[in-house]
Amino acid sequence: MFVCICNAYRDSEIADAARNGARSACEAYEALGNGPNCGCCLDTAEDIVQQVRGAADARDTALPAKTLA
Known part of the structure; x- marks a missing residue:
């Protein structure tokens, strides 16, 4: 579904941006x-x-957690 009509961003695109490290909506948009x-x-x-x-x-x-030997 479209979330942002102005930029034509879909929910899946925003979710992908978050999976790739975006920690806020603004970071996802950028x-x-x-x-x-x-x-x-x-x-x-x-x-x-x-x-x-x-x-x-x-x-x-x-x-x-990884342990250091």
């Missing part, structure tokens, strides 16, 4: 090539980023 325009979509985009980042953070903490 990674996609444009910052936010009117701003109406930022709450939804931020929710997507936080969902993806939360899943990634949970996955990272579930992995066993």
Whole structure:
């Protein structure tokens, strides 16, 4: 679905940007090539980023810590 009409960004594109390291909606938009325009979509985009980042953070903490020998 389209999240940002001004930039024609889809939820999947925002999620991909978050998987690639974006930690906020604005960072995701910058990674996609444009910052936010009117701003109406930022709450939804931020929710997507936080969902993806939360899943990634949970996955990272579930992995066993490496020990130095």
